Amino acid sequence: MQKSITLLMTLFIFSIVANAQNNQPNNYEKDWESVEKLELQGLPKSALELVESIYKKATKSGNQPQIIKSLLYKSKFALTVEEEAQLNVINDLNKEIATTKFPVKNILESILADLYWQYFQQNRWKFYNRTHTDEKVDSTDFRTWDLETLFAETQLHYEKSLENALLLQQEPLTKYDALLVLAENSKKYRPTLYDLLANRVLDFLKTDERNLNKPAYKFEIDNLNFLADNEQFTKLEIASKDSTSQELLALKLYKNLTLFHQRDTNPDALVAVTLDRLQFVKNKAVFNDVTTVYLQTLNQLKEQFKNNEVVTQIYYQIASQLNLEADQYNPKNGEDNRWKRKEALAICEEAIAKFPSSFGAENCKALTSSILTENINITHENYVPINKKSRLLVSYKNVEKLYFNLYPISQKEYAEFNTIYNDSARIEFIKKLKIHKQWNADLRNENDYQQHTSEVVIPELNSGHYLIYTSTKEGLNKDNSYAYGFLQATDLVLVENDIQTQNLYQVVNRNTGQPVANASVRLKNDVDRYDKPFDRTFVTDSKGFFEFNNNDYYYNITATVTHKNDKAFFGDYYLNRNYNRTKQSYNEGRIFLFTDRSIYRPGQTVHFKGIAVAMKDNKSTVITDKKVFVNLQDVNYQVVQSLEFKTNEFGSFSGQFVLPSSGLTGNFSINASGNTGFLSKKMNGYASFSVEEYKRPKFEVSFLPITETFKIDDSVTVTGNAKAFAGSTITDAKVVYRVYRTPQFSEWYWYRRPQYNYEEMEITHGETITDADGNFSIDFKAIPDLSISKESLPIFNYRITVDVTDINGETRSTSAQVNVGYHMLNATVVTEFMLNKKEKNHKIMVTTTNLNGQPVAAKGLLSIYKLQSPEHVLRKRPWEAPDYQLLSKKEFKEYFPHDAYTNEDDLYNRTKGNVVFSADVNTDKTTEVTLKNISKWTS
Incomplete structure (x- = not known):
């Protein structure tokens, strides 16, 4: 633990404190030079003594920067020479804070808060496993605190660092040149000590890990004016019952910074804090069309500051947002977002032309370079047939032509190449190989600056192992954009059979599936001094099999299979199923789950949050941008509801489940699972809570059935009622409601749905009261998700939750759902998957309902088509069909008759043939249709 604290303090000093600057008095310069020499000589105790004398001198003369600097170096050296130093450092800082005055006190408060926070980040795994206590286990030892206590202390010291804000705003940062190492021109954007300390607080408030438990009145950024x-923005009243919300505190601080800098004659600092605030709100907001409003405000700012070079920073933010949106482009979803990167490029060019030497222009130049950068990657099958054409998939950006070289490579050369990590050395290695074949391919580039895919044919190959190299320019040069891969040309396949009691293998022909007899198979492992050697040769029988018993375990087995002129290598076999195959201790993943309370009533909403963390070498780090699947299980371990999330930049995700209003009460649980991304390591999480009736309920809440059919953008009204079990009405009860929206798709469309965001989103919330009859109404607009195309026929599910509290303080909860879409009717057809032609009177069930599942009479025509079958049996594509196919369908089928050209291997994409049956349908009269003459249908 002391090691980690030492590291934190060292990092802090080298990121904040510089060696004494030239404007310092010579006596301090010489003193710090002596300290540095003693440190380099490995004499920390002597260095500490000298730092103590510097501290006394600085204190006596009132040199505030030198006081702070000496305190930090005292802490650094104390960590090296003292027992329990990490605790002593914190205690010494607390003592200094108690005795020092403004502004040193403020700076030390910020340093202390930062040390607490860094300590948590290094040890989050331990904190997540600790149980909350009502009191500190040891108020003087921060290492024993629970999570909430450490968070509270960290936030408290950050807040104290901003005390006497008006005085801090009058402290120029230039006064602390000896203390700070600052980025170029940073004083323009953070000119005062208040700016520096306030932004350190904001860095803390922007993190997600503080808000692990959601109160019922959680503050949400749901106002467009943020x-x-x-x-x-500065006219907004920023207040909430959720007074500890980090989002709330951050917005208040942004407001204070904005009001402070609105008085500046130079707009640099004002624009910097404005852009930071807009970025923060965009990332945290829960209202619709966030990015649209964000870009509108940025364009307004661009116009406001058009004559000042700081405007180029606004240009850069606009271009960055467009570039980010361009990442959402998916050719399967049409043209949406395809040309956003081109727009971003034009905006950058305008900024550079306007103020070419400005800070924003420099950022635009970097973004422009990123947009224009060439990128290539190749994917291919590891094994291809001998003397037959094969193909590879090229993923590329900004490339019009690729040049390919193919080199035979021995197993020894292959192993040697895999030990080389330097680009130049790899190129030099490849230059020594003998070229076997060369060709080139023209790619389709429409200058949208997007990543696209195409398939390129690989010529026929003799049996052997090959390195395939491709680049954007001819020749081997490390400055070219290039990609490479390894493949083997062989007709042999080694199949491992899953039999527990023995090792059973079979060699078959890759093209025909026929067994290969009399093939020689050598199994050998690569050994180090800890491994057991294994080297045996087998010959396959008439059915291509060989087997052997093995009572020991071996790993990293390579199989060399030889049959006539064909030789292939297969690797990474393990000869004991119970052996743990992971030699090294890779990142262990875990999901920590938190709920907003530990006990709920039936029908209430459970708000939860998860943090995904990986652990390696006793250090923890959050797992970002990974899918997580979350299940709610009841007392019988049955899954009640499932949700899917993706972890954000802080490794977190959040959501809610609505508990069943009826059924068994007791211990419920939330289970989360996912993949860490580290060698397919799994991560899991678990949290349990009680579902009980706190006391016998005196009233119930219910929604009236929703019979009306609504359209997109309609005003929807749902009505509920609160009624006592004794029969009386519940009047003047407080009703707190929230409305959430989730996109859904009909089952028939599910298999071909585009990739959209399916996470639940809150669209409104509010309060009302019950009337004299115990009734209440909730109105909301059926706002769609405009990112989902109308053509995909989405159904938007609006879930309404209510908590009704009577005058005695008893609360009852329930929920209702309304489905709204661009269409008004759903038709469902149900039949057997397999129909026996010899049997008669097969029936098809046809039902028609509105989007809320209520029966609606409708007339129509039911038609059954025979699907056209492909000419050949098709194997599954090794990768998805490319955006741009370079081969015509005729050429493709000539080379690869058993592969799908696009997606014709998918049953749902088969072409319709002749109609084999049709009948009129009227669901008002019957929902059954009898199939006739099925015996005459072609199988």
């Missing part, structure tokens, strides 16, 4: 220009 993304408004400064005039509108």
